[in-house]
Structure formats: structure tokens, C-alpha cells
Amino acid sequence: MSTKYSKSAAFAATLAAAALFLSACATTAEPEEPAEGGEALSGAVVIDGSSTVAPNTEVAAELFQEVQPDVQVSVGVSGTGGGFEKFCNGETDISEASRRIADDEIAACEANGIEFVELGIANDGLAVVVNPANDWVDCLTVAEISSMWTPENPVTNWADVRAGFPDQEIILYGPGTDSGTFDFFTDEINGDSGLINPAYNDIGEDDNAAVLGVAGGAGNSAFIPLSFVEAAGDQVRAIAIENEAGECVEPSLDTVLTGDYNPLGRQLFVYPSAEALTKPQVLAFLEFYITNQATIAETAGFIPLNADQEVEALEALNSLL
């Protein structure tokens, strides 16, 4: 008897699981409600790409949902490269990127007949940060930063970066190779994307780990997105960088927005495909994203586009319609 019982118990459990699963499958979307003003849209907007850009797009998606509650916007974080891989395979509507699309990615898109357009959506800066106990550095030139980060004979002591700096070992932290932040920094500082001092500590995708690393020793240094500097408080100090005009400029909202903070000021991008723009909900989302970019960027902790960049983005969007 008990044997039979145990069998039926197992059966019941399997059946219950299957029933739950199938009933879950049968669930359909909520009935549509018209939005306030304008026509009510529905359907999906599939976004993937850079984890740096995602927080900004998430705010955009959330605000957009208040206007168009039936449009289902999803945001993934495969990284800039991983996002383009899916995008050029026709699997996403919009790809987010913390750098411009690379040549091999353009080729992959072309091979699959994916047409796209590049839209600048916010500004961001990369900051070179040092330990607060580091009182000798105020401003570095790109060449000096490169001497620490270059793959060929990098300097390992502050005394070798510039005469007069103290004898203090340099320990470096930075994001991993999948990150657009890594590509951008190595391109601007070492001249080619991917060139890096192999002795640096790869902290993967977690920029907070770089903050902790730098906070752990007087000679430590790292490059992190500007949004992380603000959140890090007193743990690290961002240094000024000598720009193309020869001026020492500290990273800030203003200096990034005006373009004075270079070469480590950057734009963040979204890339919609031409096919996706034929879907009214994708087009409506992007128009909403660009026209509300200032509010969105401020909420998400990024630096908004300036007026010229906003016009440029809208024109770029219209060019593909």
C-alpha cells in the first residue's frame, strides 16, 4: 500500500508542476488601455548592450511607461560588444554602447543586412582616480598616464612618472576587456583599443571594486566612469588631466558638457536598426528618449547632451526614417 502511495505522491507532484507551468504559459497580456494624449501603442522594445548605458535607458523606459503603459521595454546588459553581437544578428531593436561601433561590428551588421544609426544619448566622463593620501598628483598629461598603462615597459613607481614624485609603488585597477569603458580608455590613452599594462588588476564589470582597490593603498590608481566617482565620496580623488589645449581640467558635469575635459570625456550611444524603427513603439520610445534626455540623464546620474548634440541626435534619427 505504502509503495503505491509514494508513487502517487510523486505523480501528483509532477502533475502539479506541469499544470502550474502550462497555466503560466497560457497567461496572456493585460488588456490594453489607451494612453493619455496621442495614440496608444503596444508591442515590445528589445534593448541590450552596455551595462554603463543601461541605468540611463532604464530611467527612460520607466518614464516612457507612464506615457505608453502597454509598450514592453526590456533592457539587458550583455556589454557593448555582446550587445552588438545580438544586434547585428537581428535579435534586438536597440543596442546600447559606451563607445562607437567598431569596424568588425559594422561588417557583421552589413553581412546580415542590418542598417542602423548612431544616436548620442548622454555624456559621461572617465576619471583617473588616486588614493586621497596621494597629495603629489594634481594633474597628469596623457603621456604620463600612458607611461603607467602602456603594455611596453610600464613604469611601476610614481618617482618614474615625473621627477619630484615620491618613491611609491603604483598598483593599477580597471574594468575588464568586455567593457566599453576599457576599450575607450585604452584607445584614448594608449592609442589603440585593447593595449594595456598586463599587470593591472582586472576588476571585471564591477567598477566599485576599482574604488575599493584604490582606497586600499596610497600609490594605487584606477580609471572609472565619472558616475562612480561621485558615489565613492571620499574614498578616491579624481585628478585633472591636461587636455588638447594644454590646460589642466578636472572632470565635472560642466567640463564634460563643454568638451573641455578631453580626451576622457565621451558620449554614450544607442543604435536602433532601420527595421526596428518601422515599429511605431520603437520610434516613439526613441523620440521620447531624446527629447527628454536632460531629465533622464540627471535622474540616472549622467551628464545630459548639450543643445547641439540633442539636435544632432534628432536629425540622425530622422535620417533613417
Place this chain on the structure above:
Amino acid sequence: MSKSSGRTRVAVRAASSSTIRLDRVGVDIKGELFRAVLLFSILLGVVMLATLLIFVAIRGSDRLDLNLFTQLPSSIDVGTSGFLPAIVGTTYVMLGTLITIVPLGVSAAVYLEEYANRDRWYNRIIEVNIQNLAAVPSIVFGILGLAFIVRGPLNLGFVAFAGSLTLAMMVLPTVIIAAREAIRGVPPTLRDASMGLGATKWQTTWRQVLPLSVPGIVTGTILAMSRAIGETAPLLLVGATTFVRFLPESAFEGAYSAIPVQIYQWAVRPQDEFRVLAAAGALVLVALLLVMNSFAIWLRARSRKEF
């Protein structure tokens, strides 16, 4: 079970004989040392788990409220942001994994234990493969899932069931190995008796062997599901998104999220309030795991029997 109680009797006898020796010699150094090592081993595991739970509980204490279970994720109102779509997404993914691994895992185990001839080379290869599969890093299954389940032959797209199948591939060896142990534990005398009474091999397996193996199979399933529920990397590859403000349409359609993926994305944000939310999310995951395993343990207790 008679076997294990027999073992216990032997152990009791051994223990009492060592007590006698202890009285005679004074202190049983080896015995005490062994005991200490055992105690240390169990404490190490418990202390590590407790430390982790206490850490996330303290870290997430500001956000331990019902909003975690009832609210959509929000990047604007982080203070009331919740895990609802991720909880639903993880539930879909896990149910899909469960209904895949139990029949497949048990069938494979029955084949290997009851039908396969171990002298055949292909059966030995299958065995070695299953044991090695258990050691493959999870990210590899993610790549496999992307190539063969999301794209390629199955072409399911980025949906919850694709995540289920990917995790199922990953944990299937655990279920197979546990189910084999369970089937092997059924006394051969029972099989002989069943066959002797004229039952076919199918009837013996289905009516005698499998019901008695249920506790072992359930244990294996608990282990497998517990590993699967915490996986992040393979799910990221097969398309679990980190931000959806709607519930998944079904297991076969539409974007979905999962709790570990959501935690991962919030844990690496610059703003501290997101990281607090991630810590609270870790407890949500543990809570869901406990609910899942309690049910399984209840099921196992009901189906366990002495013979």
C-alpha cells in the same frame, strides 16, 4: 532501512568498545581528534553560510519589506523598487527546469542501472561523460544554450524556457548521479521477488524500483534545483534581461528577468541604495529557495518508507 540500521548497530558496538578502551587507557586521542575534525568540517560550512546571510541581512536591512515581493523594479524610486518580475521569471525558469530534469534524469538513471550492459564501451563512455559534465563551468552551458537553444536547431529565442533548458543541461548530471545511487540502493532481493512473481522488467522497474527510489531522486533534484536557481552567467548569455517592468507573457514568449541577474545588475551600480537593494534581493532568492526545498523535503518525507 535494515542495511543502515545494521551499520548503526556495528557503529554502536564499535563506540562502546572504544569507551571500554578509553576507561582502560585514559584518553582516546585519535578518537577525540577525529571528532574535532568532523565538528570543524560541519561548523566551517555552517559558519560561512551564517556569515553570508547575516551580512546580506544587515546590508539589506533598510529594504527588507513587502515591496521586494510586490513591486516592479524602478531606477527612479529605488526606495520602493522590487523584484516581482524577477521572482515570476525565476519561477517560470525553475518550473521549466524541473519538468525537464526529472523525467530525463530518472530515465537516464534507469537505463544506466537497469538496462545498460556495463561491459559495452559506449555505456562506459556515457558514464564517464556524465561524471565529467558535472564539472563543466556554467558559462560553457550558457554558450551552448545560446548556440543551440536560443538560436540554431531549437531557435526558441530569448525566452524563459530557453533559460530552463540551458540550466537543465547544466544540472542534469546531478540528478542522474543521485537517481542512480537511489536505484542502486533498492535491494536486489526485491527485484528478484517481483520477477519471481511473474512481473516483467517494466513492471518491476515502474512499480517496485522507482517508487522506492523517490527519496534519493528528490534529494538529487533538490541539489540540482538549488544550484540552478542561483546561476547568473548562463542566464545572461541566453537573454535574461535586467530590467523589465512587466511580467513575462509566458515561458515561451517575451522578455523575462531572473533574481540572480537582477541582483548582479544592481550590485555593481555606483549608488549605494541599489547595492542595498541587491543585498535584500539575495535574501529574496534564499527565501524562494527555502520554499522550493521545503516542499521537496516534505515530499521526500512522505514517500520514504522502511523495508
